[in-house]
Amino acid sequence: MNSSDKYILEIKRLKAEKNAxxxxxxxxxxxxxxxxxxxxxSLALSQKAASNNADIILFAGVKFMAETAKILSxxxxxxxxxxxxxxxxxxxxxxxxxxxxxxDNPGRTVITYVNTTADIKALSDIICTSSxxxxxxxxxxxxxxxxxxxxxxxxxxxxxKTGRDIVIWNGTCHVHEEFSLEAxxxxxxxxxxxxxxVHPECELPVRMVADFIGSTSSLLQFTKKDKGKSYIVAxxxxxxxxxxxxxxxxxxxxxxxxxxxxxxxxxxxxxLITMEKIYxxxxxxxxxxxxxxxxxxxxxxxxxxxxxxxxxxxx
Ligand code: SF4
Numbered sequence: 001m002n003s004s005d006k007y008i009l010e011i012k013r014l015k016a017e018k019n020a021x022x023x024x025x026x027x028x029x030x031x032x033x034x035x036x037x038x039x040x041x042s043l044a045l046s047q048k049a050a051s052n053n054a055d056i057i058l059f060a061g062v063k064f065m066a067e068t069a070k071i072l073s074x075x076x077x078x079x080x081x082x083x084x085x086x087x088x089x090x091x092x093x094x095x096x097x098x099x100x101x102x103x104d105n106p107g108r109t110v111i112t113y114v115n116t117t118a119d120i121k122a123l124s125d126i127i128c129t130s131s132x133x134x135x136x137x138x139x140x141x142x143x144x145x146x147x148x149x150x151x152x153x154x155x156x157x158x159x160x161k162t163g164r165d166i167v168i169w170n171g172t173c174h175v176h177e178e179f180s181l182e183a184x185x186x187x188x189x190x191x192x193x194x195x196x197x198v199h200p201e202c203e204l205p206v207r208m209v210a211d212f213i214g215s216t217s218s219l220l221q222f223t224k225k226d227k228g229k230s231y232i233v234a235x236x237x238x239x240x241x242x243x244x245x246x247x248x249x250x251x252x253x254x255x256x257x258x259x260x261x262x263x264x265x266x267x268x269x270x271x272l273i274t275m276e277k278i279y280x281x282x283x284x285x286x287x288x289x290x291x292x293x294x295x296x297x298x299x300x301x302x303x304x305x306x307x308x309x310x311x312x313x314x315x
Contacts, residue, residue, distance in 0.1 A: 007275045008035055014282040020056035022278065023048055023069065026216050027270040028060050030241035032278065036060060039242065041217040042068075042114045043129040043310065049073055050307060058282055062269050063289075064090045067118045070289040071299050078289040081277035085269045089115045089201075092171030093150035098123060101147070105167050108145040111136060112302070115173070116150060118291050122298035127306040130154060130200055130215035132315050137162045139309050153177070157200040157207065175257075175267045176201035179234050183256035184209065187232055194253060195228050199235035206234055206255075223247060237265045 012035075014020065023045050024036035033039045038048045042065060049057060049069035058079045059066035064087055066080040093112075098120055102110060112124040113133070121127060128136040137146060137158055146164055148155040150171030159166045179202055188194060188209075197219050198210035207213055212222050216239050223231055223243045233240055234255035243252050254265045281287065291299070 004031060004275055007279045011035055011275070011279050011282060014279070018056050018282065018285075019054055020058055020282060021052055021054040022058045022060055023065075025061035025065060025238075025270065026220070026242060027236040027238035027267050028273060029238065029271065031275060032060050032273060033238070033241055035275070035278075041129065041131060041215055043131040043215075043315065044217060045069070046072060046114065046129075046303065047307060047310075056282075056285065058278060059289075060273050060278060061085070062087045062090075062267075064115055064117060066289045067291060068114060068121075068303060070291055071118060071121070071296055071303060074296055074300075077285060079281045079285060080287055080289055081274075081281035082272045083287045085272045087115055087269055088174040089113075089151055089171055090117055090120075093117075093120055093169055095119045095123070098149065098169070101149075101169060105147055108147045108167060109140060110147045110149070112149045113151055113154060114303075114306075118295050118299045120149070121302055122295045124299075124302040125305070126309070127302045129306075131217055132306065132310050132313070133158050133200075134161045135313050135315060136306065136309055137164055137166070139313070140164075151201050153203055153207075154200045156204065157213070173201050175236050175265060176234075177203060178257040178259065179203070179206050179255045179265065180258040181205045181209065183258075184232060184234065187253055187256065191230060191232070191251075191253065193228065194230040194232050194251070195226065196232045196255075197222055197234065198255075202234050210234070219243075220246070223250065223252070235265075236267050236270065238267075238270065 021037040050072040056077045062085045070078040110124045146166045149169030155168035195211040197212045230251035237254040240252045
């Protein structure tokens with residue numbers, strides 16, 4: 001038995017003993033996705049966090065996701081195996097700056113992406129994810145003025161799709177901004193049948209060459225249903241694990257980043273979570289997510305509004 005097998009057995013035992021579940025994001029490593037009780041994107045994970053019977057939720061993802069789980073299930077213990085698992089996008093939107101931004105743009109409905117800290121959510125009217133951002137904006141009256149934060153690329157994508165009056169916060173994700181258009185086109189030249197599939201957090205030039213644009217789960221659905229055989233995938237490379245599981249006979253190429261010394265398109269924050277840290281965290285029930293009660297209550301409202309709209313729209 002290797003050390004990974006040992007962790008898997010122990011994690012299963014601890015989960016049963018403590019009535020715990022593991023929620024894992026698609027950007028986790030394949031082995032972690034395989035031991036999770038539920039794997040999904042931000043929308044599906046928040047829906048799952050709001051409806052489960054566990055006493056403990058261990059979140060294999062980054063901090064804003066674990067915070068969202070805690071906000072939706074305040075009576076449960078929520079564990080994040082490494083508190084350094086942050087997010088460059090969430091970090092690009094700080095409370096005092098965003099509070100000022102809202103004051104400087106009065107009379108607008110504040111829609112923030114789930115990739116934000118709990119205090120930013122508490123300043124928001126509705127939360128969205130990349131799976132429902134367009135539909136959430138479209139669910140509002142046509143003349144409603146909007147602030148969209150923090151991802152400028154997703155914001156521009158939503159603005160172009162909806163034509164609404166939207167003021168956009170200037171934040172970005174270090175993974176999705178890093179894809180190289182030149183390297184993607186080179187890969188396409190070498191593999192002319194490959195379809196380019198792109199997350200809306202990517203920059204406009206990359207979105208412009210896409211055969212399909214969608215959230216992480218939409219990209220997965222696309223590769224499942226599409227008749228093509230090969231794909232250049234412009235999002236965090238962890239999703240390719242699920243794509244291969246669903247359609248092992250197809251070919252998937254991670255879109256190359258600008259920094260060719262790395263050659264990968266992985267989120268360093270997501271990859272801080274390891275099997276060993278999950279085991280230790282479940283064992284000692286730490287580190288635990290805690291959120292100031294007032295912030296938690298204020299942050300809950302816009303998330304619930306997102307879940308209600310999503311449910312109504314069948315998302
Ligand atoms: S991929 Fe980007 S948006 Fe997602 S957690 Fe990592 S830094 Fe944040």
